[in-house]
Amino acid sequence: MSHKAHIPIGPYHPLQEEPEFYKLVVEGEKVVDVDVRIGWNHRGIEKLSEAKTFDQSIFIVERICGICSSSHPITCVQALEDLGGIKVPDRALYIRSIVQELERLHSHMLWAGLAGHFLGYNTVFMWGWKYREPICDIMETVTGNRQNYAMLKVGGVRRDIEKEHVPYILTRLDEFTRHLDMLRGAVLDDPVLHARLKGVGVLTKERAIDYAALGPTARASGVDIDVRRDHPYAAYDRVKWKVITQPEGDVFAKMVVRIMEMYESVSIIRQCLDKMPAGPIDSNPKDIPPGEGIGQAEAPRGECFHYIKSDGSNSPVRHKVRAPTYMNFPTFRETVIGQTVSDATIILAAIDPCYCCTERMLIVDKDDKDLFDIQELIRLSQEKTLKLKEKMGFK
């Protein structure tokens, strides 16, 4: 006879840096189901953004997620540029690419460290975070801040990359690549990691497409998608690089994809620094006309998407954000069922979930429907007026 046990994880749990609640249903060692409760990190960004001016919105979306603090703004400004048909100077496009790739480097390195920590390789955790520091230093040189760069604005970028900074950036990148080589050797040639991660949490190509998985999660399952190539933005169509894919779909493949992507990012940064034309960095647009615009960008975790509607005033009427984890997260349930409890954490970590990007409000009702939807509320309000009218003797 089988006995099902529930393991609650969270909302405050040492495993996660963000609050999130999971319930694993296990039978013996095997995970048979998983449930998640959300809302611990919800800050109502879309609504906040609609109360701000367009320029302020960019700072708000920057604070959606600390790791993607250039992906969200770049998507937002691209949506606004799409809306207003605004041209961006060439030099600004190159600088945007550089900042995007720096962000990818730091995010993937951070992920490698955390994955090592989950597997019991605390040295990898310490290394990963230490090797990430050159990137943070470059960020500080280029943008003036280690995190939350405030680099993007509609029509260009806020800061230029000075000529004197280029040699410094290149030497720090060399340093980073040396460490990366070492980490790649240590991680990809480790027999224990091969045994531990291969065949764990497999997401097949068909299921990845069904779930509309994005970014490294999809590319590790052999789905060849990348916004940077499919819908080029910034300067990605002017440099040479390739999309990394792996056919296996397991945790190991996701690790390989991320590590190999870092090499591509380094190469993109070098090419951009090399090819960057001189000129202005900002086209100083004056206002945003009424209309709708969309922006897409490849964040470290996958495609990030923003939709903005304007009515000609100085703030958005509607601002919709779809972060990559929103699409990747459901694949966790698909891949974790049937695996052992001890693998659950690394399978979750493999999609590199970012809850603060994805957080939504949760409305709980036992009949599985919204307590009140808007039609319901309007109906209630109309009924109340009717009742009042009747009471007061109006017909």
Next chain:
Amino acid sequence: MGFKEKVLSKSIYAFHLSSGSCNNCDIEFLDTLTPRYDLERFGIIMVGSVKHADVLICTGSTNRLCVPRIKKLYEMMPKPGFVVAWGACGSSRGVFKDSYNTGAPLDEIVPVDVYIPGCPPKPEAIIAGMKKLVDKITVKK
């Protein structure tokens, strides 16, 4: 300075509590624990349970769902316990002040001992802040 404070100031165990942050503050906190900034040289390490902790490190804009949990975790922390308000969000709810899902400011929920401003605070600021906490503990009667 009593015996407890003297011991405490040499080995501070911190519990990290994120309540609706943008993650950056959390990253910078973890970053200061890793080799480059290495908070451990001041005896500060992160612990997994609030029952082992001396300091509650609160990042984020105190989400409405989290407010009761923050109170509860503060009660569960052994005393003398200290609270650090981390970042602009922890200190004043930062850019999320006007949101419908943001609760009360942290210092109205629990007593706060040290504020570390910044969005996110730089690791150097964090180290300075933790040093202030140590000073506060040692001069406390």
